[in-house]
Amino acid sequence: MSTRQSxxxxxxxxxxxxxxxxLGAAGAWALHLVYSYSLVPxxxxxxxxxxxxxxxxxxxxxxxxxxxxxxxxxxxxxGPDGEPSDDELEAMKRLRFMALxxxxxxxxxxxVIIAQSVPIIVQDPCEAAxxxxx
Amino acid sequence: xxxxxxxxxxxxxxxxxxxxxxxxTNHRAVGVxxxxxxxxxxxxxxxxxxxMRIQLAQPGLDIVPAEAFNQFFTMHGAVMxxxxxxxxxEGLGIYFVPLMIGARDMAFPRLNAFGYWIxxxxxxxxxxxxxxxxxxxxxxxxxxxxxxAGYSPSATDVSMTGLxxxxxxxxxxxxLIAVTMLEVAALVAAVxxxxxxxxxxxxxxxxNRMPLFCWSSLVTAFMIIIAMPALMTVSVMxxxxxxxxxxFFDHAAGGSALLWQHLFWFFGHPDVYxxxxxxxxxxxxxxxxxxxxxxxxxxxxAMATVxxxxxxxxxxxxxxxxxxxxxxxxxFFAAASMMxxxxxxxxxxxxxxxxxxxxxxxxxxxxxxxxxIVVFVLGGITGVMVASPVFDWQVHDxxxxxxxxxxxxxxxxxxxxxAGLYHxxxxxxxxxLSESLGRWCFWLTFIGANVTxxxxxxxxxxxMPRRVYTYLPEQGLGDLNFIATIGAFMMGTGALVFxxxxxxMFWKGKPAGLDPWDGGTLEWAIPSPPPDYNFAxxxxxxxxxxxxxxxxxxxxxxxxxxxxxxxSDSLNGERTTYQTTLLExxxxxxxxxxxxxxxxxxxxxxVTVIFAAFLPLVGFDTELILIPVGLILLYICAIIWNxxxxxxxxxxxxxRESPGSLPHITTGRFSTVWWGMxxxxxxxxxxxxCLTFAYFYLRISVPSWPADDAxxxxxxxxxxxxxxxxxPAIAGGLMLLSVLPIWWGVRSVSQGNRSMLFYSLLxxxxxxxxxxxxxxxxxxxxxxxxxxxxxxxxxxxxxxxxVLHVAALILIAVPMALLSWRGYxxxxxxxxxxxxxxxxxxxxxxxxxxxxxVYITPNMF
Numbered sequence: 001m002s003t004r005q006s007x008x009x010x011x012x013x014x015x016x017x018x019x020x021x022x023l024g025a026a027g028a029w030a031l032h033l034v035y036s037y038s039l040v041p042x043x044x045x046x047x048x049x050x051x052x053x054x055x056x057x058x059x060x061x062x063x064x065x066x067x068x069x070x071x072x073x074x075x076x077x078x079g080p081d082g083e084p085s086d087d088e089l090e091a092m093k094r095l096r097f098m099a100l101x102x103x104x105x106x107x108x109x110x111x112v113i114i115a116q117s118v119p120i121i122v123q124d125p126c127e128a129a130x131x132x133x134x
Numbered sequence: 135x136x137x138x139x140x141x142x143x144x145x146x147x148x149x150x151x152x153x154x155x156x157x158x159t160n161h162r163a164v165g166v167x168x169x170x171x172x173x174x175x176x177x178x179x180x181x182x183x184x185x186m187r188i189q190l191a192q193p194g195l196d197i198v199p200a201e202a203f204n205q206f207f208t209m210h211g212a213v214m215x216x217x218x219x220x221x222x223x224e225g226l227g228i229y230f231v232p233l234m235i236g237a238r239d240m241a242f243p244r245l246n247a248f249g250y251w252i253x254x255x256x257x258x259x260x261x262x263x264x265x266x267x268x269x270x271x272x273x274x275x276x277x278x279x280x281x282x283a284g285y286s287p288s289a290t291d292v293s294m295t296g297l298x299x300x301x302x303x304x305x306x307x308x309x310l311i312a313v314t315m316l317e318v319a320a321l322v323a324a325v326x327x328x329x330x331x332x333x334x335x336x337x338x339x340x341x342n343r344m345p346l347f348c349w350s351s352l353v354t355a356f357m358i359i360i361a362m363p364a365l366m367t368v369s370v371m372x373x374x375x376x377x378x379x380x381x382f383f384d385h386a387a388g389g390s391a392l393l394w395q396h397l398f399w400f401f402g403h404p405d406v407y408x409x410x411x412x413x414x415x416x417x418x419x420x421x422x423x424x425x426x427x428x429x430x431x432x433x434x435x436a437m438a439t440v441x442x443x444x445x446x447x448x449x450x451x452x453x454x455x456x457x458x459x460x461x462x463x464x465x466f467f468a469a470a471s472m473m474x475x476x477x478x479x480x481x482x483x484x485x486x487x488x489x490x491x492x493x494x495x496x497x498x499x500x501x502x503x504x505x506x507i508v509v510f511v512l513g514g515i516t517g518v519m520v521a522s523p524v525f526d527w528q529v530h531d532x533x534x535x536x537x538x539x540x541x542x543x544x545x546x547x548x549x550x551x552x553a554g555l556y557h558x559x560x561x562x563x564x565x566x567l568s569e570s571l572g573r574w575c576f577w578l579t580f581i582g583a584n585v586t587x588x589x590x591x592x593x594x595x596x597x598m599p600r601r602v603y604t605y606l607p608e609q610g611l612g613d614l615n616f617i618a619t620i621g622a623f624m625m626g627t628g629a630l631v632f633x634x635x636x637x638x639m640f641w642k643g644k645p646a647g648l649d650p651w652d653g654g655t656l657e658w659a660i661p662s663p664p665p666d667y668n669f670a671x672x673x674x675x676x677x678x679x680x681x682x683x684x685x686x687x688x689x690x691x692x693x694x695x696x697x698x699x700x701x702s703d704s705l706n707g708e709r710t711t712y713q714t715t716l717l718e719x720x721x722x723x724x725x726x727x728x729x730x731x732x733x734x735x736x737x738x739x740x741v742t743v744i745f746a747a748f749l750p751l752v753g754f755d756t757e758l759i760l761i762p763v764g765l766i767l768l769y770i771c772a773i774i775w776n777x778x779x780x781x782x783x784x785x786x787x788x789x790r791e792s793p794g795s796l797p798h799i800t801t802g803r804f805s806t807v808w809w810g811m812x813x814x815x816x817x818x819x820x821x822x823x824c825l826t827f828a829y830f831y832l833r834i835s836v837p838s839w840p841a842d843d844a845x846x847x848x849x850x851x852x853x854x855x856x857x858x859x860x861x862p863a864i865a866g867g868l869m870l871l872s873v874l875p876i877w878w879g880v881r882s883v884s885q886g887n888r889s890m891l892f893y894s895l896l897x898x899x900x901x902x903x904x905x906x907x908x909x910x911x912x913x914x915x916x917x918x919x920x921x922x923x924x925x926x927x928x929x930x931x932x933x934x935x936x937v938l939h940v941a942a943l944i945l946i947a948v949p950m951a952l953l954s955w956r957g958y959x960x961x962x963x964x965x966x967x968x969x970x971x972x973x974x975x976x977x978x979x980x981x982x983x984x985x986x987x988v989y990i991t992p993n994m995f
Binding site: 023026029030033036037040041043044090091093094097098100101104105108109111112115116118119120123124125126127 | 340341342433434436437440441444445447448460461462463465466468469470472473476477717718
């Protein structure tokens with residue numbers, strides 16, 4: 001299948017893929033924050049710390065998956081074989097912009113999830129400033 | 135015979151006289167009003183800052199007494215945030231976004247004007263309260279329990295001071311009401327900006343070609359829509375505590391003061407970026423023009439803007455490091471707070487790269503941008519420091535924090551605002567500001583800011599707490615405070631120079647011409663000031679900087695978009711602009727915009743009457759009458775606003791579609807009303823989310839309830855039975871059932887069956903009324919009153935939220951049924967009922983959330 005075909009044929013799918021690729025990692029980060037933050041008291045009092053550990057790879061996978069989707073869109077936006085028309089060039093530029101944006105966003109929020117996972121690994125959930133409250 | 139330009143001028147002209155001025159809805163008129171009004175508030179808040187600095191210049195002074203000082207710092211913070219920075223930047227967006235994207239106006243011009251009037255009235259109320267000695271005095275973030283009825287009662291002692299009469303506590307009501315009104319205005323502007331940028335971009339301006347100022351305005355508008363409903367919700371909850379005796383924030387009755395902090399800072403921290411991002415957009419615009427080259431790293435800057443906007447919602451707890459939250463919980467927010475420096479840094483490095491690679495023309499606007507880089511980076515460095523909980527504990531509530539956030543706000547907001555003013559005022563007025571006075575303004579402001587706030591870091595290390603009205607000589611804080619006061623007056627002089635320059639400009643400023651700076655974006659393609667229709671011919675965009683990168687902003691001869699030429703005229707006196715697709719900005723239709731009207735003003739008056747019931751004026755029992763009066767006024771205004779002109783001519787839709795022109799899109803996902811309704815529903819969903827969060831937050835706070843107090847532990851508290859399921863289920867079932875006729879009615883009218891819509895609306899209304907009656911029976915049958923404890927307060931408020939929405943649906947549906955009966959709606963013109971149906975579905979979905987939260991979960995666990 002030529003790239004030209006892939007752009008045209010995937011257009012309805014690509015709309016969804018583009019937006020998931022762009023915002024999926026941010027969503028994974030938001031979920032990871034809410035998940036981890038709300039589990040802190042239970043990790044201390046009910047021994048649910050392993051659930052927090054489990055969340056790390058799950059949300060990293062989600063963020064990485066969004067990045068992968070964006071990368072696939074980027075590959076599909078490399079252009080058709082032969083001389084593209086002006087309209088095709090315009091469409092490819094737009095697609096490449098959205099795809100690269102998704103890659104950048106996914107990479108960034110992947111890093112944020114890693115940064116927010118460090119406390120889970122190195123800190124004791126019962127180590128409190130005052131009391132176990134959220 | 136008139137020319138096309140004359141016809142356009144006639145169609146878009148503003149009505150003359152005072153009434154004409156009041157009824158203006160043009161985006162530039164509204165934008166200038168926002169900017170001018172916010173600058174007035176800026177001056178007033180600046181004067182308050184100078185008075186505070188005079189008081190603090192030396193130890194033991196008694197120029198500003200303690201009660202007045204409390205009001206001064208509260209007003210200074212609140213006014214700079216709510217009345218100056220956000221409205222100014224929104225005003226800038228309202229004025230320039232349509233010009234930059236090649237549109238003739240915004241999507242909802244009347245709503246735009248309504249937002250301004252609400253803002254102006256809300257700000258005026260706050261200052262009237264302040265000038266009468268009733269200003270708020272609990273700080274701009276208004277923490278309970280200090281701001282609750284216990285410590286700040288609505289009627290309290292009057293304190294006579296050398297500066298006049300100051301009433302402790304009463305200002306909290308004014309603050310809450312004014313802030314809520316200002317939030318309404320900000321939300322209206324945000325919806326306007328989003329829909330305008332989604333649908334009114336010039337043909338060819340795909341998202342990857344949108345100017346960076348528009349990107350930042352778009353992200354900011356989304357942030358407003360997510361953040362501001364949280365503050366509205368929590369403000370209403372506190373006002374309910376104060377006026378009706380609910381106990382959301384009363385620890386003794388099961389409430390939680392921390393609930394306020396969570397919801398407030400969920401708004402409050404993104405609010406910092408709501409101010410920063412459009413200011414960054416202005417800097418990106420000015421630097422590109424000064425460097426005479428496109429912005430370096432356009433994609434990275436655009437995505438940094440988006441990333442900052444999203445990540446800013448995950449930082450709020452860093453304002454709460456000292457309240458006793460578990461350390462691991464704090465660390466999550468510390469990590470996010472440090473990570474946000476990455477996109478911020480990307481933006482700053484992109485600015486530096488643009489300057490580095492460009493041919494620099496140093497003017498006043500650029501100087502302010504250079505100052506931004508220096509001052510904001512310093513503020514960012516201390517931001518990383520206070521992002522660490524252990525460091526924050528040492529400096530929390532000291533002058534170090536005052537220094538930090540003033541560096542951030544002055545570097546990230548004030549200096550960019552001045553840059554924007556010097557860059558864009560010539561476009562607004564058609565005259566140039568003075569470069570020499572501008573440089574005086576810059577250096578006085580830049581040096582003054584550093585002289586004022588740099589010493590405050592050390593004052594914080596020396597242990598000077600925030601918000602003290604004086605200090606002792608033996609504390610050794612006098613010298614640095616004196617230096618800070620000198621710096622404050624330098625800044626004040628800098629601002630004064632700007633206003634002198636602005637006055638001089640109106641008097642003898644040089645003509646600006648089309649493009650005094652050789653700018654590359656579309657606003658510089660039209661006269662200064664622009665004509666009321668902005669663009670005689672809608673431009674066609676093929677690049678990010680059309681004036682630099684295109685030979686012409688007209689289309690190539692062989693690539694003229696459909697109907698393009700028909701937009702260069704106004705044959706029937708209509709106001710039209712392009713509607714284009716979201717991603718690609720392909721032409722898809724033409725939007726018809728309404729003429730000026732006084733309705734937005736009267737609508738704002740009606741809303742003010744409702745809010746006035748909560749102000750401490752003559753007594754709450756008497757003031758309550760204002761609520762029904764205001765609601766009736768509001769309802770009448772809303773009906774007039776939406777009532778179509780009679781007779782309902784079919785030509786409204788079809789006759790405007792002359793050959794070669796684009797269709798007038800009235801329904802479906804292509805219409806602006808559809809998009810507007812989507813964002814209204816998102817706003818409402820955030821309110822619903824906040825109430826649901828409050829419910830569960832209060833519930834998980836049960837273990838920390840005081841053991842020996844009036845409220846007994848448990849959820850529901852002991853003595854209150856678990857919520858019954860029967861009556862609420864019937865009420866909700868009726869609402870669920872009402873979805874069917876509404877859906878069927880919209881489907882029928884879209885297929886041309888006009889009579890079915892009428893009966894469907896009647897069916898929906900009847901079921902909704904039935905649901906209300908069952909709800910009323912349920913609520914009157916409950917074995918508690920809503921002020922008993924936190925459980926009863928949140929449960930009743932959630933129920934009230936639902937009932938009010940069902941009542942609103944009925945009130946909206948009744949005039950629509952009347953219109954339907956008179957044959958207004960047809961297959962081409964049914965966006966009104968379509969929007970109603972969307973809102974109807976949301977209200978029913980909200981009921982499901984309410985039912986599961988309040989009735990199912992207590993029975994489950």
